[in-house]
Amino acid sequence: MTARALATRLVFVLVCLASPLAVEAHRLDEYLQATRLSVARDRIDLELDLTAGADVASAVFASIDTNHDGRISPAEGEAYAKRVLTSIVCSADGQSLPLTLVDRRFPELNEMKLGTGVIRLRGSAALPALAATGRHQIYYRNAHKPEIGAYLVNALIPTDNRIAIGHQQRDYAQHELMIEYEVRRDPLRSSLWWLLAGVAMAGVLYVTRLSRMPSRVPGNIDCA
Amino acid sequence: MKKLNVPLLWLAVTIPLAAGFMQRAGSPPAPSASNSSAATTSKVVAAANMFLATLSDAEKAKGTFAFSSSQRTGWSNLPTGAFQRNGLRFGDLAQQKKDAAFGLLAAALSRDGYQKVMNIMNGDEVLKNSNGGQTGGRQGGRGPAQSRGIQFGRDEYYMALLGTPSTTSPWMIQFGGHHLAINVTVAAGNQVMTPSLPAAQPAKYTLNGQTIRPLGNENDKGFALINALTAAQQKQAILNYEVKDLVLGPGEDGKVIQPEGILVSELNASQQAMLLDLAHEWVGILNDEGAAAKMAEIKANLPRTYFAWSGATKNGGLAYYRIQGPTLVIEYAPQQGDLDHIHTIYRDPTNDYGARLVTQ
Numbered sequence: 001m002t003a004r005a006l007a008t009r010l011v012f013v014l015v016c017l018a019s020p021l022a023v024e025a026h027r028l029d030e031y032l033q034a035t036r037l038s039v040a041r042d043r044i045d046l047e048l049d050l051t052a053g054a055d056v057a058s059a060v061f062a063s064i065d066t067n068h069d070g071r072i073s074p075a076e077g078e079a080y081a082k083r084v085l086t087s088i089v090c091s092a093d094g095q096s097l098p099l100t101l102v103d104r105r106f107p108e109l110n111e112m113k114l115g116t117g118v119i120r121l122r123g124s125a126a127l128p129a130l131a132a133t134g135r136h137q138i139y140y141r142n143a144h145k146p147e148i149g150a151y152l153v154n155a156l157i158p159t160d161n162r163i164a165i166g167h168q169q170r171d172y173a174q175h176e177l178m179i180e181y182e183v184r185r186d187p188l189r190s191s192l193w194w195l196l197a198g199v200a201m202a203g204v205l206y207v208t209r210l211s212r213m214p215s216r217v218p219g220n221i222d223c224a
Numbered sequence: 225m226k227k228l229n230v231p232l233l234w235l236a237v238t239i240p241l242a243a244g245f246m247q248r249a250g251s252p253p254a255p256s257a258s259n260s261s262a263a264t265t266s267k268v269v270a271a272a273n274m275f276l277a278t279l280s281d282a283e284k285a286k287g288t289f290a291f292s293s294s295q296r297t298g299w300s301n302l303p304t305g306a307f308q309r310n311g312l313r314f315g316d317l318a319q320q321k322k323d324a325a326f327g328l329l330a331a332a333l334s335r336d337g338y339q340k341v342m343n344i345m346n347g348d349e350v351l352k353n354s355n356g357g358q359t360g361g362r363q364g365g366r367g368p369a370q371s372r373g374i375q376f377g378r379d380e381y382y383m384a385l386l387g388t389p390s391t392t393s394p395w396m397i398q399f400g401g402h403h404l405a406i407n408v409t410v411a412a413g414n415q416v417m418t419p420s421l422p423a424a425q426p427a428k429y430t431l432n433g434q435t436i437r438p439l440g441n442e443n444d445k446g447f448a449l450i451n452a453l454t455a456a457q458q459k460q461a462i463l464n465y466e467v468k469d470l471v472l473g474p475g476e477d478g479k480v481i482q483p484e485g486i487l488v489s490e491l492n493a494s495q496q497a498m499l500l501d502l503a504h505e506w507v508g509i510l511n512d513e514g515a516a517a518k519m520a521e522i523k524a525n526l527p528r529t530y531f532a533w534s535g536a537t538k539n540g541g542l543a544y545y546r547i548q549g550p551t552l553v554i555e556y557a558p559q560q561g562d563l564d565h566i567h568t569i570y571r572d573p574t575n576d577y578g579a580r581l582v583t584q
Contacts, residue, residue: 030560032469036479053560114374116306118475150468150560154481165482170465 028053028115030150031060033142038156039163039181044090044138046099046123054115056148061112072106080104081121087144090125093136097125133183135166141176153177162186261513262413265391268511269410271331272389272397275324279312283321287312291387291394296407296577300474301421301567303348303402304380305373311398315379325383325399332397332408332415337509343438344404344422345378350429351402352376376402394582403567405474408510409578415514416581418572421474422509425565439566442556445502447539449531452495453486460486463534467544470557470569480573483548485532499531503547506554506570518572525549551575 031052038045052060064072064080072080081104090097102124107117142151151174155165158181166180279287289295289310300307314322330338352375380401387395394411403423409416424438437443453461463484471481488499503522508515522529529549535542542561547554553571574580 028560030468034469034471036481111306114306116302152467152469152471154471157480157482168482168484170463172465174465174467 029055029148031056031145031148032150032152033144034152035140035142035177036154036156037138037140037177037179039138039158039165039179040160041127041163041183043127044092044097044125045102046088046090046121046125046140048084048088048121048123048142050084050119050121051117052112052115052119053148054113057112057115057117060145061109064106065109070109077104077106084121084144085123087142088123089139089141089143091139092125092127095128097127099123099125133185135180135182138179138181139176140179143175146175149175151175155179258513258517261415261517262391264511264513265410265413265415268328268331268397268408268415269389269391271324271328272385272395275321275328275383276385276389278321278324283312283317286310287384289384289386291396293386295384295398296386296396297475297477299398299400299405299407299421301400301403301405301423304375309382309384309400311382311384313379314381314383314401315377328383328397329399329406332410332511333406334508334511334515337511340422340438340509341399341404341406343436344424345381345401346431346436347424347426347429347438348376348380348402348404349378350431351425354426394578396577406509407577409581411578411581414517414578414581415510416572416575416578417507417510417514417518418570419477419576420506420509420570421568422506422570423567425559425562427564427566439505439556439568442502442505442568443566444539445498445505446533446543446545446556447537449495449498449502450533450537450543450545452498453491457486457490457495458533458537460490461531461533462537463532465534467534467546467557468560470555470567471546472553472555472571473567473569477576478573480553481548483530483532485530485546485548487527488529488531488549489527491531496526499529499547500526503552503554506568509570522549522552525551 031050034049034051036047038047061072062068064076066076066079067073078101081101085099085101088099090099100123101121103120103122105120107119111117140153142149142153153170153174153176155168155177158165162184164182164184166182168180169178170176276284276288295310298310300309312321312325314325317325329341333341381399381404382401384398385395386398387393389395389410391413394409396410397406397408399406400421403421403425405419405421407417407420422439427439427443428435428437430436450458450461472479488496491499500519500523504515504519507518507522510518526549529547529552532546532548534544537543540563542558542563544555544557546556551572551574553569553573555567555569557567559565559567
């Protein structure tokens with residue numbers, strides 16, 4: 001190593017040692033609760049990812065691991081997931097929607113203690129009047145552990161291109177989200193209507209053309 | 225019987241049908257490779273082969289994966305100890321091998337992009353040596369991060385190659401560690417750098433007498449843009465809620481959120497140029513040819529691109545922003561109220577991991 005390279009490295013190390021920086025790679029005392037809502041014609045799917053910061057992870061874990069054996073059993077996981085879902089309010093066009101737990105995955109205690117383990121809950125709610133075209137509104141509110149909660153809530157772009165998300169309104173902390181959306185007519189049905197209209201138009205043109213043809217002279221031979 | 229007017233009938237039937245089906249949106253076409261892009265691909269392939277040539281068989285086994293393996297999506301911004309990466313750890317490589325790995329990065333990235341990666345890695349070295357890795361900034365910290373198995377520093381970055389370096393078949397360079405994930409897919413003579421995650425903690429440090437801000441341009445250009453908007457434009461762009469983290473961070477592949485904010489078509493030419501310049505901070509990490517192709521695509525999609533902002537509008541304050549278009553998502557998110565800890569993400573919902581090129 002050259003003297004210059006050595007000096008550079010020394011300066012670098014000294015700078016590093018002198019730097020009075022707060023050191024942590026991820027969130028500490030918050031419980032991040034990120035929700036993504038997916039609107040379909042017949043249901044709302046909900047993805048909820050919960051990440052407890054390192055300083056609150058043990059308390060969150062203890063509230064799930066109710067027998068305190070250091071592991072989250074399937075029953076404890078299910079009970080916690082259902083508890084979370086009961087603290088969520090979801091409604092469509094003013095009508096309350098019961099949420100069903102679809103899936104839940106829990107990290108190990110060690111991952112949670114590092115503040116990086118993500119609890120993944122998946123829920124779903126059936127929508128009433130699923131076939132109705134027109135404008136609709138969904139309301140979502142997450143009130144789980146508000147004393148430590150940090151919230152994100154977003155609507156995913158619908159996979160069904162008949163559904164178009166419109167205006168969205170949240171509160172400042174993203175506890176709640178109101179989504180306006182529109183269900184449009186089935187493009188295939190629209191195409192069929194266009195096809196029928198096209199055939200009808202062709203018929204009208206044909207009849208109109210026939211009516212404008214000069215009368216045949218008797219004895220002429222129709223070659224068609 | 226009279227002859228039917230066949231062309232007229234054909235038009236009458238097909239035009240309405242086409243009108244009906246035009247309601248369906250098509251996915252963007254895969255870009256074709258230009259000559260300069262193909263030349264760059266050859267250069268990147270040569271650098272990858274040079275790197276592979278320095279490795280022992282055991283190292284090759286550890287650092288190479290099938291292109292379609294789960295390693296492709298197995299990246300993170302988290303440090304070692306919080307996330308276990310696969311691939312070759314820089315701390316375990318001899319200098320010649322490290323140099324070859326850096327040579328590969330230099331071939332795949334632009335000069336500025338390579339420097340940004342170095343600045344992020346050097347920042348993590350600063351982090352490693354600051355306060356002995358203690359949790360800081362808040363009461364009730366749980367003690368040194370290192371005592372909890374968390375490792376920081378330049379040694380804790382990993383290189384992996386997926387697939388066989390080739391100018392024709394798809395393959396991928398994956399390089400990352402704490403606060404950094406660079407995923408470059410090389411396919412059909414093109415390079416794609418989505419998804420990637422450049423982040424920084426500290427956001428500002430001094431090295432060899434120079435002040436380094438790894439994501440300083442991303443911060444300053446973002447604030448410049450929001451302040452270049454009129455009050456009416458700001459009203460549309462600024463979200464009335466706080467955003468405390470990335471929405472589409474690691475693990476959120478394939479998800480597309482409903483865009484919010486102001487449509488870029490409502491910005492004037494100068495403001496649009498500022499937005500493109502801002503986006504280039506991410507796009508331009510990739511080599512110049514790959515970045516130029518991506519920028520052209522972003523420019524073509526500007527009328528359908530949104531810019532959203534949350535937080536302070538005075539530079540030095542806390543603010544989150546997002547640029548979202550049909551083939552682009554960029555998020556900039558300070559973490560937990562800390563200006564010295566920034567996460568960002570760069571995605572293409574239609575072409576992450578070169579999906580459009582690979583399926584050709």
